[in-house]
Amino acid sequence: xxxxxxxxxxxxxxxxxxxxxxxxxxxxxxxxxxxxxxxxxxxxxxxxxxxxxxxxxxxxxxxxxxxxxxxxxxxxxxxxxxxxxxxxxxxxxxxxxxxxxxxxxxxxxxxxxxxxxxxxxxxxxxxxxxxxxxxxxxxxxxxxxxxxxxxxxxxxxxxxxxxxxxxxxxxxxxxxxxxxxxxxxxxxxxxxxxxxxxxxxxxxxxxxxxxxxxxxxxxxxxxxxxxxxxxxxxxxxxxxxxxxxxxxxxxxxxxxxxxxxxxxxxxxxxxxxxxxxxxxxxxxx
Amino acid sequence: xxxxxxxxxxxxxxxxxxxxxxxxxxxxxxxxxxxxxxxxxxxxxxxxxxxxxxxxxxxxxxxxxxxxxxxxxxxxxxxxxxxxxxxxxxxxxxxxxxxxxxxxxxxxxxxxxxxxxxxxxxxxxxxxxxxxxxxxxxxxxxxxxxxxxxxxxxxxxxxxxxxxxxxxxxxxxxxxxxxxxxxxxxxxxxxxxxxxxxxxxxxxxxxxxxxxxxxxxxxxxxxxxxxxxxxxxx
Amino acid sequence: xxxxxxxxxxxxxxxxxxxxxxxxxxxxxxxxxxxxxxxxxxxxxxxxxxxxxxxxxxxxxxxxxxxxxxxxxxxxxxxxxxxxxxxxxxxxxxxxxxxxxxxxxxxxxxxxxxxxxxxxxxxxxxxxxxxxxxxxxxxxxxxxxxxxxxxxxxxxxxxxxxxxxxxxxxxxxxxxxxxxxxxxxxxxxxxxxxxxxxxxxxxxxxxxxxxxxxxxxxxxxxxxxxxxxxxxxxxxxxxxxxxxxxxxxxxxxxxxxxxxxxxxxxxxxxxxxxxxxxxxxxxxxxxxxxxxxxxxxxxxxxxxxxxxxxxxxxxxxxxxxxxxx
Numbered sequence: 001x002x003x004x005x006x007x008x009x010x011x012x013x014x015x016x017x018x019x020x021x022x023x024x025x026x027x028x029x030x031x032x033x034x035x036x037x038x039x040x041x042x043x044x045x046x047x048x049x050x051x052x053x054x055x056x057x058x059x060x061x062x063x064x065x066x067x068x069x070x071x072x073x074x075x076x077x078x079x080x081x082x083x084x085x086x087x088x089x090x091x092x093x094x095x096x097x098x099x100x101x102x103x104x105x106x107x108x109x110x111x112x113x114x115x116x117x118x119x120x121x122x123x124x125x126x127x128x129x130x131x132x133x134x135x136x137x138x139x140x141x142x143x144x145x146x147x148x149x150x151x152x153x154x155x156x157x158x159x160x161x162x163x164x165x166x167x168x169x170x171x172x173x174x175x176x177x178x179x180x181x182x183x184x185x186x187x188x189x190x191x192x193x194x195x196x197x198x199x200x201x202x203x204x205x206x207x208x209x210x211x212x213x214x215x216x217x218x219x220x221x222x223x224x225x226x227x228x229x230x231x232x233x234x235x236x237x238x239x240x241x242x243x244x245x246x247x248x249x250x251x252x253x254x255x256x257x258x259x260x261x262x263x264x265x266x267x268x269x270x271x272x273x274x275x276x277x278x279x280x281x282x283x284x285x
Numbered sequence: 286x287x288x289x290x291x292x293x294x295x296x297x298x299x300x301x302x303x304x305x306x307x308x309x310x311x312x313x314x315x316x317x318x319x320x321x322x323x324x325x326x327x328x329x330x331x332x333x334x335x336x337x338x339x340x341x342x343x344x345x346x347x348x349x350x351x352x353x354x355x356x357x358x359x360x361x362x363x364x365x366x367x368x369x370x371x372x373x374x375x376x377x378x379x380x381x382x383x384x385x386x387x388x389x390x391x392x393x394x395x396x397x398x399x400x401x402x403x404x405x406x407x408x409x410x411x412x413x414x415x416x417x418x419x420x421x422x423x424x425x426x427x428x429x430x431x432x433x434x435x436x437x438x439x440x441x442x443x444x445x446x447x448x449x450x451x452x453x454x455x456x457x458x459x460x461x462x463x464x465x466x467x468x469x470x471x472x473x474x475x476x477x478x479x480x481x482x483x484x485x486x487x488x489x490x491x492x493x494x495x496x497x498x499x500x501x502x503x504x505x506x507x508x509x510x511x512x513x514x515x516x517x518x519x
Numbered sequence: 520x521x522x523x524x525x526x527x528x529x530x531x532x533x534x535x536x537x538x539x540x541x542x543x544x545x546x547x548x549x550x551x552x553x554x555x556x557x558x559x560x561x562x563x564x565x566x567x568x569x570x571x572x573x574x575x576x577x578x579x580x581x582x583x584x585x586x587x588x589x590x591x592x593x594x595x596x597x598x599x600x601x602x603x604x605x606x607x608x609x610x611x612x613x614x615x616x617x618x619x620x621x622x623x624x625x626x627x628x629x630x631x632x633x634x635x636x637x638x639x640x641x642x643x644x645x646x647x648x649x650x651x652x653x654x655x656x657x658x659x660x661x662x663x664x665x666x667x668x669x670x671x672x673x674x675x676x677x678x679x680x681x682x683x684x685x686x687x688x689x690x691x692x693x694x695x696x697x698x699x700x701x702x703x704x705x706x707x708x709x710x711x712x713x714x715x716x717x718x719x720x721x722x723x724x725x726x727x728x729x730x731x732x733x734x735x736x737x738x739x740x741x742x743x744x745x746x747x748x749x750x751x752x753x754x755x756x757x758x759x760x761x762x763x764x765x766x767x768x769x770x771x772x773x774x775x776x777x778x779x780x781x782x783x784x785x786x787x788x789x790x791x792x793x794x795x796x797x798x799x800x801x802x803x804x805x806x807x808x809x810x811x812x813x814x815x816x817x818x819x820x821x822x823x824x825x826x827x828x829x830x831x832x833x834x835x836x837x838x839x840x841x842x843x844x
Contacts, residue, residue: 035618037558037625082807089814095556095621096751097810103748104803107796115792161389164378168386171375178335178369179432180361180390221629224622232618234377259637266626273611273619 002132007250013139013208014222015246016146020201021219022226022238023153024194030170030233031190032087034094038078038101039198040220044213045105046071046199047206048113051120060120061141064203068196075195076188084187102217110213117210120203142204149200150239153193157235162189170233221262222249225269231279241279244268286349288312288471289334289365289440294343294353296333302341303329305495309473313439314487316462316472318503320479320516321492327475328370330492331442334473335367336360348439362390366433370444373429376418380409383417383428387435395435402431405464423454427461434465441465443474447481459485480517483507491516530660532777537667538729540769542750544671544678544762545721551760551820552687553714554694556617559608559624561746562631563719566604567597567726568736569635569642575731577650582643590654594727601723602716609712620715628747635738647737654731663732670728671766674721678762681717690714691760748799749776752806758816767818776802 021043028036050067054060078101086093127134157163162185169176169186177183201223205215226245230237245265252264272279287310297303303326311317319327332338334345336357345353347363357367366387375383384402388395403410406427412420417428426446433441446462447455455478463485466472476482483489486503491512499512506512542560549555571593576585608627612620635642642648657663681687689710692700701707730736740746749772757768779801783794790797809816 029618035622037621082811085811092554092556092617093810093814095618096755097807099558099748099751100803100806100810103799104807107800107803110796111793111800115796161385164382164385165389167378167382168375171377172372175369175373175375176386177357178361178367179386180358180436181386182358221622221626224626228619228622257637259633260630262626263630263633266630269626270611270623273615273623277615277619 011247011250015243018226019242020197021223023235024197025227026235026238034091037098040216041102041105042198043202044216047202050203068199071199072192072195075191138207222265225265290346296338296340311473313471318482318486318489319475325492326495364439366438367442368429368433374417381413387432440471534664536770536773540766541725543753543765543769545718547765549718552690556621557624559628561741562628563601563722564726564746565741566601567723568730570597570600571727572648572651572730597727598720602720605716605719609715613708613711649735651734758818760820761818764818
């Protein structure tokens with residue numbers, strides 16, 4: 001039972017990280033109609049941008065918004081220089097391009113920051129204990145941060161003009177054009193939002209464990225699984241998807257070696273694709 | 286000069302032309318109906334007027350301005366609104382949000398226009414917080430028309446607004462179209478329920494194979510034997 | 520020594536280019552003809568390599584293989600196993616958008632890699648499987664190269680025959696206009712599945728040949744990069760939809776990739792450790808440049824051959840039948 005509760009804690013932490021990545025993937029899919037394979041590496045980029053800021057002597061929480069800005073700008077630049085030109089042909093070309101972008105970003109990060117594991121802060125944190133359950137302060141920070149960001153995204157999507165325009169374009173791109181909604185501006189905001197969320201996911205991932213150039217690529221599969229579980233193109237579903245996948249991955253370590261955590265995410269995703277590919281929640285496919 | 290003036294347009298979706306030289310005009314004070322057999326290019330003509338077609342020849346002007354090669358997002362700001370036949374609402378958004386999206390380009394206060402739309406479609410007023418995707422076909426059609434009216438267009442393009450509706454809703458929709466027209470919004474619509482549509486129409490165009498066949502007032506078209514037999518099903 | 524060393528290098532360069540050519544032909548059937556986005560090439564490649572390695576390697580105490588079986592048996596099983604795997608993946612994803620296939624294939628490739636690394640009893644884990652024999656007495660590098668070329672030519676001829684056949688025409692029609700083909704009463708999912716399975720078995724065969732060539736395999740060789748990414752760049756560079764292009768791209772990109780290894784040898788010592796990252800970055804940039812400037816590749820698809828004379832109308836285009844309702 002203690003094991004179970006402890007793993008549940010880890011699962012919620014991982015789920016928070018996956019949720020932040022999956023919301024971005026879902027938004028991008030909704031607006032641009034392709035699965036963004038470089039999203040994991042955008043997370044890595046965000047984490048290492050924060051590391052660069054931290055190395056100047058600033059605390060992680062101050063580094064986070066700065067890293068968000070850096071990553072969002074780079075995401076927009078990538079879109080404007082490459083994806084934008086390819087969008088005019090076929091969305092599927094964007095898949096290939098983003099796959100190449102994933103490897104390019106990863107290599108670039110490795111060249112700049114080196115191939116080794118790094119950490120935001122050295123030393124061991126004093127954990128909180130509730131009976132036998134251990135929670136690190138960073139865990140609370142990650143979950144709390146994710147909740148705040150999800151609320152911000154919710155407010156943005158439901159209460160701002162640009163947020164609503166994003167949902168509209170995701171719902172029906174032709175009708176959005178018929179309303180005069182400026183597609184390119186919406187696309188740009190989508191990258192900004194997705195870039196910021198990916199940065200948070202990457203930084204949280206780095207806080208939870210370590211930073212490594214392959215950290216984002218390694219978590220891409222669970223992020224996609226969370227996206228599909230929540231219904232691809234539905235940002236709110238991503239929250240549920242992220243939590244289910246995160247908790248399932250951690251709980252699976254009770255019965256199988258931890259290296260197979262991504263396989264658990266994959267198995268759930270495949271089951272979902274067979275059972276109902278449109279995701280847990282009802283809505284248009 | 287008419288509000289919308291289409292002269293001899295030829296166009297299609299890239300390959301073959303579907304419109305082979307069509308003329309059409311529409312003004313703010315009239316209801317204009319396009320009828321014709323399947324494949325005559327009725328909906329295509331409507332799409333052409335809204336910049337969704339590749340125009341290979343001919344010209345279109347709106348309010349005296351050349352619009353032949355403008356895109357939908359450029360036209361909507363000039364006073365043309367378009368209601369597609371299908372997929373004409375944002376399904377995951379509420380009625381209110383659908384209307385807000387219709388007003389996306391407006392920087393001013395549009396609450397009066399929204400009030401008017403709720404008066405025109407009382408059913409929407411009751412359900413303003415409901416998701417459009419969960420509503421009935423007739424209600425969705427109202428959301429779609431309401432959305433298109435938010436910019437206070439000069440001309441409203443309707444693609445088969447009564448398709449798939451129950452007879453009760455069909456009558457109601459035609460009444461609403463008349464009411465909209467009375468406020469000074471020109472109506473150009475494609476209709477399958479041709480006879481009923483011609484009853485409310487000031488003028489009608491009969492199209493076959495992408496060309497004008499007969500053009501006359503609604504009443505005259507209804508009285509025309511050829512139209513009656515061939516296009517209105519006897 | 521110098522000359523023979525160069526000769527040996529040249530032969531190994533061409534042998535690997537040939538193996539990549541086979542992979543590229545397999546991907547061309549899936550992507551070039553049918554528009555299927557498989558980024559789990561590494562998985563099918565690995566299944567093929569490990570199947571034949573386990574069956575044909577000399578017996579070992581550290582894992583369940585090898586069984587010392589004849590190499591043709593090993594290669595046959597390599598083809599069958601990769602085919603079975605593709606049937607399962609295909610069955611799940613064929614009715615969905617190709618994005619799902621992409622995600623599913625990269626997932627399965629990743630899981631296969633985890634299995635290879637961690638299931639020591641089956642794969643000998645990270646230590647890899649040694650002592651995989653050369654097939655059919657092709658012991659010298661030159662003989663093996665000739666063997667690879669023969670396989671490459673056979674696969675090429677089969678793919679060309681497939682491309683020109685009615686089956687190939689349906690595949691391309693599906694890629695161009697799914698709804699039109701569906702309207703013509705064809706079972707799209709079955710055609711897609713067939714193309715996916717055949718393409719994957721070709722990849723499995725390439726994996727088997729790779730194992731026999733090196734005589735030793737370990738999970739490192741099946742990182743997504745080496746197999747999947749390079750093959751994609753090869754096909755895109757050579758020309759998607761063109762079998763000659765697939766081979767040309769494989770040879771050219773393999774030369775570029777190998778050449779970059781030589782070039783990074785001249786980097787300053789402190790950069791040596793990062794040479795791999797530099798090379799990947801270069802190829803990643805090359806891919807974006809090709810996509811932006813010459814997306815059709817060096818040898819564009821021959822759109823004329825095999826096209827039905829009556830172009831199928833695009834979806835949404837009104838029928839030109841003036842009939843009253």
